[in-house]
Amino acid sequence: MLQCPSCRKFVILPSERDGVASYPQFEFETSRLALRLARRKDWRALHQVYNAPQNFAYELSQPDTERGTRDKIRRSLFPSKFAKSNILLFTLCKREENEILGAISVTFKLPYYAADLGFMLRTDCQNQGLGTESVAGICQFLFQRIGVEKISAMTDAKNKACRTVLEKTGFTREGYLNKFFHHPERGWLDAPLYSLFASPPDATSEA
Numbered sequence: 001m002l003q004c005p006s007c008r009k010f011v012i013l014p015s016e017r018d019g020v021a022s023y024p025q026f027e028f029e030t031s032r033l034a035l036r037l038a039r040r041k042d043w044r045a046l047h048q049v050y051n052a053p054q055n056f057a058y059e060l061s062q063p064d065t066e067r068g069t070r071d072k073i074r075r076s077l078f079p080s081k082f083a084k085s086n087i088l089l090f091t092l093c094k095r096e097e098n099e100i101l102g103a104i105s106v107t108f109k110l111p112y113y114a115a116d117l118g119f120m121l122r123t124d125c126q127n128q129g130l131g132t133e134s135v136a137g138i139c140q141f142l143f144q145r146i147g148v149e150k151i152s153a154m155t156d157a158k159n160k161a162c163r164t165v166l167e168k169t170g171f172t173r174e175g176y177l178n179k180f181f182h183h184p185e186r187g188w189l190d191a192p193l194y195s196l197f198a199s200p201p202d203a204t205s206e207a
């Protein structure tokens, strides 16, 4: 994906030489889920996800205020706000249903070949395999439809659910930050960094 320097529109470049460029469509399905970009009117449903204290047991930030959830959505609106924030926020619903069960944020590093993931589910929707299914789905979407080459995610070392989701999705540990952050209540936090590549990195370039 790139942003045209003259018209400022985002386009997907064709992977083949004679292919045709297209505009990105940010909607896709997995076996049980439908994912699409968050809209302003989703804020109440997303606030259930972003305001739950249990969901922040391993986060550096606090549960969102209503304004915080609204701001999260606003910053990610495509294309106008995305052009500045480089963040897309996807909602996930069961297929054929509109109820929002969780969200995945995708923060791109320019020029849109690499992205960091953040994911969170409504507390009553966890441990049903939906985290793994949605992360696998977004990775496939980013690789195949947006042309991303590398996807990364960092987590608290103690966040077993998150680490399991990443490992089951094929992410491998690329690094480990000891004493990454000193939390006022949890003390020193360690943070493994996970990555997944569209095509395996060239091991021969290692110094």
Ligand SMILES: CC(C)(COP(=O)(O)OP(=O)(O)OC[C@H]1O[C@@H](n2cnc3c(N)ncnc32)[C@H](O)[C@@H]1OP(=O)(O)O)[C@@H](O)C(=O)NCCC(=O)NCCS
Pocket (backbone or CB within 6 Å): 054, 055, 056, 058, 118, 119, 120, 121, 122, 125, 126, 127, 128, 129, 130, 131, 132, 133, 153, 154, 155, 156, 159, 160, 161, 162, 164, 165
């Ligand atoms: C992380 C999160 C998205 C996972 O979603 P989910 O739908 O519950 O994940 P899944 O059901 O696909 O898989 C969770 C796995 O973790 C395991 N797990 C969950 N809690 C665990 C714990 N406390 N200790 C060990 N394993 C745990 C589950 O058993 C499951 O593994 P299995 O399929 O091998 O049995 C969800 O827990 C969540 O929203 N957490 C709060 C926010 C968060 O931590 N986000 C991640 C930031 S990096």
